[in-house]
Amino acid sequence: MVTAHQNIERWGKGLGLRLPAEISETLGLQVGQRVSISIEGRSIILTPCKPCEPCEPLSISLADRLAQFDPVRHGGEIHLDTFSDGCDC
Numbered sequence: 314m315v316t317a318h319q320n321i322e323r324w325g326k327g328l329g330l331r332l333p334a335e336i337s338e339t340l341g342l343q344v345g346q347r348v349s350i351s352i353e354g355r356s357i358i359l360t361p362c363k364p365c366e367p368c369e370p371l372s373i374s375l376a377d378r379l380a381q382f383d384p385v386r387h388g389g390e391i392h393l394d395t396f397s398d399g400c401d402c
Contacts, residue, residue: 315339 317333332342340361342348347362 315336317336319330319333321328321330323329336342342361349360349362351358351360
């Protein structure tokens with residue numbers, strides 16, 4: 314088990330904690346990677362998210378997200394540029 318002691322610091326309106334290199338390397342964490350944060354008793358648990366989980370990295374571009382959009386899977390939203398109401402105006 315890897316153990317480290319750190320001070321919690323103020324980051325904006327929230328609190329932040331730096332992960333020592335030994336811990337991030339042990340878990341294979343990367344800069345920008347998403348983690349799930351949960352509480353169990355008085356312990357904070359950080360779990361690395363896999364790209365296929367709901368907390369996938371936000372580094373994907375908007376164009377890439379739109380390319381992955383499936384209207385059948387996501388509720389069939391209508392895009393105005395492809396919508397026809399029968400009017401030729």
